[in-house]
Amino acid sequence: MSGIIFDIKRFAIHDGPGIRTSIFFKGCPLSCWWCHNPESRKTEIEQLNFKFKGKNQIGWETSPERLLTDVEKDRPFYEQSNGGITFTGGEPLMQPDFLIETAKLLKQNYLHLCLDTSGFASTKIFQDASQYFDLFLFDLKHLDDENHIKYTGVSNNVILKNLEYLVENKKEVHIRFPLIPKINDDSKHLENIASYLTHLKDIKNLNLLPYHKIAQGKYEKLNFENKMKVTQEPSKTEVENIKSFFEEKGFAVKIGG
Numbered sequence: 616m617s618g619i620i621f622d623i624k625r626f627a628i629h630d631g632p633g634i635r636t637s638i639f640f641k642g643c644p645l646s647c648w649w650c651h652n653p654e655s656r657k658t659e660i661e662q663l664n665f666k667f668k669g670k671n672q673i674g675w676e677t678s679p680e681r682l683l684t685d686v687e688k689d690r691p692f693y694e695q696s697n698g699g700i701t702f703t704g705g706e707p708l709m710q711p712d713f714l715i716e717t718a719k720l721l722k723q724n725y726l727h728l729c730l731d732t733s734g735f736a737s738t739k740i741f742q743d744a745s746q747y748f749d750l751f752l753f754d755l756k757h758l759d760d761e762n763h764i765k766y767t768g769v770s771n772n773v774i775l776k777n778l779e780y781l782v783e784n785k786k787e788v789h790i791r792f793p794l795i796p797k798i799n800d801d802s803k804h805l806e807n808i809a810s811y812l813t814h815l816k817d818i819k820n821l822n823l824l825p826y827h828k829i830a831q832g833k834y835e836k837l838n839f840e841n842k843m844k845v846t847q848e849p850s851k852t853e854v855e856n857i858k859s860f861f862e863e864k865g866f867a868v869k870i871g872g
């Protein structure tokens with residue numbers, strides 16, 4: 616059993632509780648206009664004729680056993696901080712067998728596991744994988760399906776179904792809402808998000824991820840079309856106002872992470 620990842624970040628503090636190791640899976644079925652990790656999008660290992668983050672290659676093959684050895688190094692930090700391991704990407708559910716085998720092995724070794732996901736996977740894959748995770752960082756990008764298709768390339772139907780499955784099965788879910796100017800930050804859409812999440816019940820934690828231009832250079836390097844060239848980052852005041860809006864609706868809101 617093997618799979619392809621493109622990064623391992625040790626001592627991560629924004630990808631779930633405590634100190635964590637984040638494992639970045641390669642491949643994503645979405646193509647969000649604002650994606651900060653365009654190097655994650657292709658499923659295969661990429662050989663480059665230039666340096667990207669100091670290397671001529673994006674991605675490498677690894678195994679569940681190898682990952683267990685890698686993450687074990689920091690066990691004392693996870694134990695002291697109530698941290699653990701976060702699977703992110705890309706979309707980890709794009710490599711379901713590898714994800715499930717790795718999660719199973721890490722779980723047998725008593726590690727706290729978190730899945731950072733777009734939620735875009737077949738119901739069967741999603742439900743099979745979800746039993747191994749303690750916490751889900753679940754992206755909610757747009758509630759209007761037409762807009763979801765326009766800005767991410769896929770429908771939100773299965774995503775919302777998968778989110779509702781987690782809630783019905785009493786899983787711990789933190790919603791991650793990327794705040795993208797003029798795409799999903801108008802007051803009507805914010806109202807819809809608040810009302811949808813309130814009706815789901817049991818969802819209290821909301822992370823606002825304000826759009827930033829940090830990844831722009833990556834688009835040029837990797838020759839990806841950048842559809843967000845003219846979009847400005849939201850101001851601190853705008854983000855604070857949206858934070859207050861959700862807090863007034865009863866959510867525990869964090870900016871970032």
Ligand code: SF4
Nearest residue numbers: 643645647650705733
């Ligand atoms: S789901 Fe995440 S990794 Fe995939 S395209 Fe969107 S922002 Fe990028």
